[in-house]
Amino acid sequence: xxxxxxxxxxxxxxxxxxxxxxxxxxxxxxxxxxxxxxxxxxxxxxxxxxxxxxxxxxxxxxxxxxxxxxxxxxxxxxxxxxxxxxxxxxxxxxxxxxxxxxxxxxxxxxxxxxxxxxxxxxxxxxxxxxxxxxxxxxxxxxxxxxxxxxxxxxxxxxxxxxxxxxxxxxxxxxxxxxxxxxxxxxxxxxxxxxxxxxxxxxxxxxxxxxxxxxxxxxxxxxxxxxxxxxxxxxxxxxxxxxxxxxxxxxxxxxxxxxxxxxxxxxxxxxxxxxxxxxxxxxxxxxxxxxxxxxxxxxxxxxxxxxxxxxxxxxxxxxxxxxxxxxxxxxxxxxxxxxxxxxxxxxxxxxxxxxxxxxxxxxxxxxxxxxxxxxxxxxxxxxxxxxxxxxxxxxxxxxxxxxxxxxxxxxxxxxxxxxxxxxxxxxxxxxxxxxxxxxxxxxxxxxxxxxxxxxxxxxxxxxxxxxxxxxxxxxxxxxxxxxxxxxxxxxxxxxxxxxxxxxxxxxxxxxxxxxxxxxx
Numbered sequence: 001x002x003x004x005x006x007x008x009x010x011x012x013x014x015x016x017x018x019x020x021x022x023x024x025x026x027x028x029x030x031x032x033x034x035x036x037x038x039x040x041x042x043x044x045x046x047x048x049x050x051x052x053x054x055x056x057x058x059x060x061x062x063x064x065x066x067x068x069x070x071x072x073x074x075x076x077x078x079x080x081x082x083x084x085x086x087x088x089x090x091x092x093x094x095x096x097x098x099x100x101x102x103x104x105x106x107x108x109x110x111x112x113x114x115x116x117x118x119x120x121x122x123x124x125x126x127x128x129x130x131x132x133x134x135x136x137x138x139x140x141x142x143x144x145x146x147x148x149x150x151x152x153x154x155x156x157x158x159x160x161x162x163x164x165x166x167x168x169x170x171x172x173x174x175x176x177x178x179x180x181x182x183x184x185x186x187x188x189x190x191x192x193x194x195x196x197x198x199x200x201x202x203x204x205x206x207x208x209x210x211x212x213x214x215x216x217x218x219x220x221x222x223x224x225x226x227x228x229x230x231x232x233x234x235x236x237x238x239x240x241x242x243x244x245x246x247x248x249x250x251x252x253x254x255x256x257x258x259x260x261x262x263x264x265x266x267x268x269x270x271x272x273x274x275x276x277x278x279x280x281x282x283x284x285x286x287x288x289x290x291x292x293x294x295x296x297x298x299x300x301x302x303x304x305x306x307x308x309x310x311x312x313x314x315x316x317x318x319x320x321x322x323x324x325x326x327x328x329x330x331x332x333x334x335x336x337x338x339x340x341x342x343x344x345x346x347x348x349x350x351x352x353x354x355x356x357x358x359x360x361x362x363x364x365x366x367x368x369x370x371x372x373x374x375x376x377x378x379x380x381x382x383x384x385x386x387x388x389x390x391x392x393x394x395x396x397x398x399x400x401x402x403x404x405x406x407x408x409x410x411x412x413x414x415x416x417x418x419x420x421x422x423x424x425x426x427x428x429x430x431x432x433x434x435x436x437x438x439x440x441x442x443x444x445x446x447x448x449x450x451x452x453x454x455x456x457x458x459x460x461x462x463x464x465x466x467x468x469x470x471x472x473x474x475x476x477x478x479x480x481x482x483x484x485x486x487x488x489x490x491x492x493x494x495x496x497x498x499x500x501x502x503x504x505x506x507x508x509x510x511x512x513x514x515x516x517x518x519x
Contacts, residue, residue: 017087023037059170088108103153130285176227179224185216266420282298319337344386354392394430414430437479
């Protein structure tokens with residue numbers, strides 16, 4: 001970073017609004033974490049695959065996490081030079097002209113627009129949608145969600161002045177300006193990839209128009225500064241520059257130091273996202289394509305829905321003993337569960353788990369897929385089930401990597417970030433299943449690190465993002481694959497794949513069964 005006229009007390013702020021909570025982190029100009037804070041919020045799971053969150057919960061979490069991080073930073077005279085916000089994506093958030101939400105937000109997990117995505121493929125052609133937008137027709141994207149809103153809640157669609165992404169909503173609360181960064185814009189499925197322009201015929205089919213979206217900005221562009229009202233709410237100084245920001249996956253790629261082809265990152269939190277950099281856009285129907293946060297780069301993402309969420313479900317529903325022990329000892333229930341898994345041998349004593357607890361995205365894009373334990377017997381123990389979840393997520397990751405290889409995307413080293421990277425047991429399982437080294441960065445802070453990098457570039461204190469990442473992102477642990485176990489895992493991986501294929505149609509049939517009458 002350029003230290004001319006900069007003080008050792010100067011800081012950069014990164015904020016990530018994730019699926020389960022918000023994290024704010026302050027970094028010095030060497031990228032060293034100074035202070036951080038997290039706040040969680042609720043998610044509503046509705047009948048018919050609806051998944052919503054309250055935008056006011058995001059803003060409250062952002063304000064409280066920033067305040068606490070600032071309070072935890074040593075030295076009262078420290079100055080925040082700039083900030084950036086990343087977020088889970090994509091999200092359908094309709095707001096009025098004042099930026100006030102008109103309804104709860106449909107987050108990326110919401111799949112009520114499955115029928116609309118099929119309509120989209122029929123209307124424009126599956127292949128043409130992939131070619132023009134870089135992504136396949138699917139309810140994950142905003143195009144199908146907009147069509148759903150128009151058909152099911154026309155009053156809201158008519159009243160909406162703006163359709164925002166989460167970081168755009170937070171940026172508006174911070175600065176009063178409406179914004180849309182390039183990475184989020186690439187996930188809307190409303191823009192023409194080659195022309196970098198709105199696909200107006202598709203927007204018309206969705207029942208909206210380009211003027212309902214803010215101007216598209218590079219992630220490092222300063223879009224405004226913190227207002228006095230936002231300063232009072234967050235503890236930041238009024239006038240602090242705010243850059244456009246990016247998607248959480250792109251910010252995580254920066255945290256992992258992943259910019260060039262051959263080195264990829266996997267981010268496991270609620271979901272798992274395999275992040276593969278390319279020098280140019282490479283649309284593939286199995287994957288998600290979007291611009292990187294760094295100009296001149298693109299990202300291909302393989303995104304799984306519920307890897308970490310499956311482990312959370314087990315903790316919440318079947319991990320009462322571990323939760324109680326963690327509470328008594330001020331420990332971590334997840335760590336206790338993975339310790340239990342370490343007592344189960346590779347292969348989980350014959351137990352398998354399909355990690356499709358809320359359908360699946362890459363590579364299957366199957367809304368009705370569901371989680372399955374298979375191969376269990378009366379000798380199966382809790383540790384076997386936990387290990388089966390960890391192995392099932394690793395098998396799903398391998399399936400995506402093999403699909404990527406068929407399209408010419410090769411991965412030599414995989415860097416692991418996010419909450420899942422904190423588990424040595426899980427990291428070794430991934431290395432053995434994938435057959436490549438798993439590197440865990442020294443400081444696994446999460447997407448806020450990438451946000452701080454963007455803020456530094458936007459504020460002019462970071463001249464070369466690539467050089468900075470190569471210098472500052474250090475590897476803490478490397479997990480090397482065990483060849484013997486890897487060979488055994490290959491057989492089990494093939495069985496994992498066959499298990500899904502044998503159940504694929506059964507999932508669809510089950511989804512069509514009539515519900516029991518309510519009492």
